[in-house]
Amino acid sequence: MSAVKIAAPAGSLAAVGFDPATLTSGDLESRSPIDGRVLGRLASTSRADYDATLARSLAAFAAWRAVPAPRRGELVRLFGEAVRRHQPALAELITLEAGKIGSEAAGEVQEVIDICDFAVGLSRQLYGLTIASERKHHHMLERWHPIGPVAIITAFNFPMAVWSWNATLALVCGNPVLWKPSEKTPLTALALHRLLESVIAQFAEAPTGLSALVAGGRAVGEWLADDARIPLVSATGSTRMGREVGVRVAGRFGRSLLELGGNNAMIVAPSAAEDLAVRAITFAAAGTAGQRCTTLRRLYVHETRYDAILARLKRAFASLRIGSPLAADTLVGPLVDRQAFEAMQAALAAARAAGGLVHGGERVAVAGHEAGYYVRPALVELAAPIEASARETFAPILYVFRYRTIEDAIAGNNGVAQGLSSSLITQNLSEAETFLSAEGSDCGIANINIGPSGAEIGGAFGGEKETGGGRESGSDAWKAYMRRQTQTVNYSSTLPLAQGVKFDVE
Numbered sequence: 310m311s312a313v314k315i316a317a318p319a320g321s322l323a324a325v326g327f328d329p330a331t332l333t334s335g336d337l338e339s340r341s342p343i344d345g346r347v348l349g350r351l352a353s354t355s356r357a358d359y360d361a362t363l364a365r366s367l368a369a370f371a372a373w374r375a376v377p378a379p380r381r382g383e384l385v386r387l388f389g390e391a392v393r394r395h396q397p398a399l400a401e402l403i404t405l406e407a408g409k410i411g412s413e414a415a416g417e418v419q420e421v422i423d424i425c426d427f428a429v430g431l432s433r434q435l436y437g438l439t440i441a442s443e444r445k446h447h448h449m450l451e452r453w454h455p456i457g458p459v460a461i462i463t464a465f466n467f468p469m470a471v472w473s474w475n476a477t478l479a480l481v482c483g484n485p486v487l488w489k490p491s492e493k494t495p496l497t498a499l500a501l502h503r504l505l506e507s508v509i510a511q512f513a514e515a516p517t518g519l520s521a522l523v524a525g526g527r528a529v530g531e532w533l534a535d536d537a538r539i540p541l542v543s544a545t546g547s548t549r550m551g552r553e554v555g556v557r558v559a560g561r562f563g564r565s566l567l568e569l570g571g572n573n574a575m576i577v578a579p580s581a582a583e584d585l586a587v588r589a590i591t592f593a594a595a596g597t598a599g600q601r602c603t604t605l606r607r608l609y610v611h612e613t614r615y616d617a618i619l620a621r622l623k624r625a626f627a628s629l630r631i632g633s634p635l636a637a638d639t640l641v642g643p644l645v646d647r648q649a650f651e652a653m654q655a656a657l658a659a660a661r662a663a664g665g666l667v668h669g670g671e672r673v674a675v676a677g678h679e680a681g682y683y684v685r686p687a688l689v690e691l692a693a694p695i696e697a698s699a700r701e702t703f704a705p706i707l708y709v710f711r712y713r714t715i716e717d718a719i720a721g722n723n724g725v726a727q728g729l730s731s732s733l734i735t736q737n738l739s740e741a742e743t744f745l746s747a748e749g750s751d752c753g754i755a756n757i758n759i760g761p762s763g764a765e766i767g768g769a770f771g772g773e774k775e776t777g778g779g780r781e782s783g784s785d786a787w788k789a790y791m792r793r794q795t796q797t798v799n800y801s802s803t804l805p806l807a808q809g810v811k812f813d814v815e
């Protein structure tokens with residue numbers, strides 16, 4: 310592997326109009342997972358600044374909700390164009406700050422562009438219903454109105470895409486947005502947000518304060534969760550975080566949209582196409598160094614295919630090119646930090662102690678990047694689920710099980726607390742339809758002949774159970790960002806009452 314010199318992020322920040330000289334002090338430190346070097350520092354938002362930001366956001370709401378939705382879409386269209394122009398610089402920042410390989414970082418920026426396009430179309434399709442009234446000369450409507458400031462709390466592993474799924478929809482729906490990015494990826498957020506600010510500044514109908522970034526850790530996230538002025542908090546991250554945010558927001562009767570941890574499974578059936586299966590498994594389990602919410606973590610292989618598939622996987626995992634994500638031939642970049650590495654090693658130790666057979670999983674030395682945490686993705690053969698395989702460890706560990714009947718495999722797929730994504734590799738129509746039926750996968754996402762990761766923006770994204778139940782991105786996910794109003798209009802001069810109620814007055 311060729312040695313790679315880390316580029317200072319100055320170039321990519323300056324490319325989006327940010328002065329890197331302003332990023333040298335403050336309590337938030339951005340460290341590159343590539344080699345642990347500090348990329349920049351900035352200060353957390355103070356409580357006073359937070360309150361001032363909220364006041365601007367509320368004022369912006371009063372103006373923005375009155376702007377016609379297609380004009381709001383035009384703002385998002387211009388933002389999408391700006392992202393297109395800056396795609397390489399934004400992708401470079403994702404690589405530097407989150408450690409993604411080049412094609413995955415560019416793919417994440419592409420997702421931002423795609424959801425902008427989706428939101429522009431949506432801005433002319435915020436459809437309501439007309440409903441037949443039981444009363445003469447009456448009609449009923451269901452209409453969708455803007456809801457108010459939307460808080461968006463995001464995780465480190467999709468430092469741009471997740472915000473964009475929320476922000477673009479919230480904006481066309483008539484709401485201001487407030488973004489609290491992960492404390493591990495503040496520069497990426499600053500750069501993308503700076504682009505939106507520059508578009509807002511040139512868009513006459515867009516009020517000041519329409520979009521804001523509040524930087525900080527958990528405490529700033531808690532301000533958002535507790536703030537009754539914010540009707541919707543969309544929070545992406547661990548189940549631990551969602552459990553706390555969900556309770557806080559519910560306690561003030563706010564609305565939360567939770568996108569939390571996954572523990573995703575794949576079933577490889579007797580009829581599975583082997584090459585397809587091996588490629589799908591390897592990308593879904595080892596890609597992004599196992600740091601996707603949809604990463605494949607549990608594999609159920611039919612007993613007749615187990616030995617052959619496992620042999621292929623061992624070879625594939627052993628040959629993965631691990632190293633700096635700045636090198637063009639790297640497939641697996643670093644874990645985000647030391648804690649992620651330690652959590653991975655602890656899970657592997659627990660699996661060994663429980664009788665699991667572990668292949669790989671060791672730290673990999675990458676010359677010149679000794680402070681980075683690079684690992685060989687691990688395969689763990691297990692006879693039955695254990696405590697470690699029942700939870701999400703945010704690292705590339707794939708637990709592998711044999712199964713005998715499709716019913717057993719589906720029960721295994723569903724037998725965890727999380728419910729994000731799932732997949733089945735088969736050529737058997739009956740198995741495929743069973744997996745997709747009400748008796749099949751209990752997850753928010755169910756795929757046939759592809760892995761559980763790499764969703765498109767056109768579908769609603771999210772999961773059940775401890776994954777939080779939220780849906781973002783495509784389909785009708787936009788409804789979460791609006792309030793529904795049922796309207797009844799009487800165009801007669803009499804007043805018939807519903808359900809035939811009589812209430813005659815003199």
Ligand code: NAD
Binds near residue numbers: 466546547550
């Ligand atoms: P994390 O839970 O540590 O942090 C996520 C965000 O929540 C950060 O911005 C953090 O500052 C904030 N936060 C933490 N505690 C909080 C609290 N009590 N109140 C308010 N805010 C709080 O997650 P992470 O390590 O950054 O990301 C990895 C996790 O995110 C994994 O579990 C992964 O599966 C999940 N994830 C889920 C999805 C999805 O769509 N379901 C997408 C990406 C990541």
